[in-house]
Amino acid sequence: MNKRPSSASMPTSLKRDYVPSADDVLVGWAQQGDTEAFEQLVFRHRDKIYARAMLMMRNEEEALDLSQEAWVKSWQRLHQFQGDSSFATWMTRIVINLCLDQIRRQKKTRSESIEQLEEDAGGVERQMPVEIINPTEGLEKTELRSRIDEAMSKLTDAHRAVLIMHEFDGLQYKEIADRIGISIGTVMSRLFYARRRLASLLQSLRRERTE
C-alpha cells in the first residue's frame, strides 16, 4: 500500500469531519489517499455489500471473504470511480463481479447432483400452468422478507444471480448478459424460471403457514 497522508498527520485546523460528510466527499478524500475517509465508507456500506455477497453465495464465510476483497479492490480502483453512479452502486457491482467469478470457479470443480436438474430445468414448475399469483397476499412484511430469502436460497446459483442482478441492482437484460457472458435470451429464460420457481416456493410456504 502506498504511503499517503492520513488525517492523523494533518494539522488540527485541517482535520476532516468524516461522519456527516456525504459519500462523494469521502470518496474524493479517499482518492487522495485518506484511509480514514475510506474507513467511513466501509462502515457506512459494509452491511449492504456483505448482504449482496451473502445473497449470491449463501455462505457466511465466503460472503465475508468476498465482501472484504471487494473493499480492497475498490481501494485499488478508486481512481477509476468517476461518480457516474452512486458509490454504493459502484461497490455493489464490484462485489457481484467477485461473486460471479467465484461461482464460475466453483462450477469448474463442483458437479451438481442430478437432483438439482429438476429445479434448474424448470422441473415440476414446467408442467404447471403459467400462473404466478400475488405472493404478498396474507403475509406480513417481515415474514415476506424472510420467505423471499428462504425461497431465493433454494434457487440455483445461475438463476439466483440473474434475479439478484435484475431485481436488486436494477440491471437491464443486456447488462446482465454482458456481465455473465450469456445471451439475452438466456437471461430472459433464467429470469422467468427463477420467478416461477420463486412464486411457486412462496405459494407453498404460504400453504404451509395456513395449514
Added chain:
Amino acid sequence: MRPLTGWPVLVYRCLLATLLLPAAVLAEEFKVEARLVWGTNQPKPAGKPFTALDDPSRDKVRQFKWTNYWVVNTVISPVPRGKPQLVNLSSKCAIDVIDLGNGNVEIRLFELKEGAEPKLVKPVQHSRKALKNGEYCILAGDDKKVWDDAWFVILTGGR
C-alpha cells in the same frame, strides 16, 4: 507326421495369440448409439414413426417430469481417432464423435440450416471406457418452439 503335443503346442498357441490379438483389438471399432428424443406431455402425433423410449433409458431420465419420451431417430456413430464423421439426427441437428486418444471421446452437437455450414452448438467430453461400460451421456435443452417440451440426445456405447 506325428502331431505336436506338450509344450511345443503351448508355444505355438502363445505365438498365434500374440499375432492375432492386436488384429482382434484393432478390428473392434468403437461406436456410439445416439438417440434423438422428444420429451413432452403430448401423445404420439398421428402418422409419425416415433417409438417410446425403452424402460432402462426412461429410468435414467426419471428426474425429468415429462409423461412421454418419443424416440425420433436412432443412429450409430463411429468414433474414429482421426477425422470425425458428421451424422444427422434430424434435418435440424447432427453430431460427430471423435476419440481423443486420452481415454475420452468428444461429442459435438451441431445445428443444421439449409444452405449454411453446420453450426457448432456444444462440444462435450466423456470417458470412452465409461460409455463402453454402459454409462449415459445426455445432451438436452428446451424446445425453442413449444413451451414445456424438451429435446434429448442420449448417447450410449453402442448396444
Added chain:
Amino acid sequence: MKTETCLEIQAYVDGELDASRRATVEHLCATDPEARQLSEGLAALRSAVRAHEPEFQVPETREFYWSQIQRRMSAASAAAPVTVAGSAWTQWMRWLVPLAGAAAVVSLLTLPSREGQATATLASMSPTPAYAAPASSIIYRSDTDGVTVHWIN
C-alpha cells in the same frame, strides 16, 4: 402459452420492450385472460421482491472487519487509488510479471509428466479452447445412475 409469449410478457413487465412490441403485448393482455394474469402476477412478484430485499449484517465488529480489510490492503502491492507515474523499471515490471506468470502456467501445462497424468488432468480441467463461444450448459452427474446430463441453455 408459448415460451416466447411468456418471455415477451415478462419483458413488457420489466420495461424492456420498444413502443410497438409494448403495444402488441398490451393488446394481448387486453384480449387474453391468461396473458393478463401472467402479466399481473409477474408485476406483483417483481414489486414484492424489490420491496423485500433480504437483509444481512456483517457478523463481526466494525473494528475487526476494518482491521482485516486494512491488512489485505497492506498486503496488496498495487494498492494505488492515486495514479502515480512509476519508474521505467516499474513500467517494465507491469508487463513482465503477468508475462512471467503466463509462461509459468504454460510450462506447467506443457512439460511432460513422468506418468503423463498430471498434464492430462490439468489440460482436461481447462475449457476446450478450439471453439468460438459454444452454448453454455449446466452439467449434472449421478454416479449411481451412471448418467451425465449437459443441459444446454
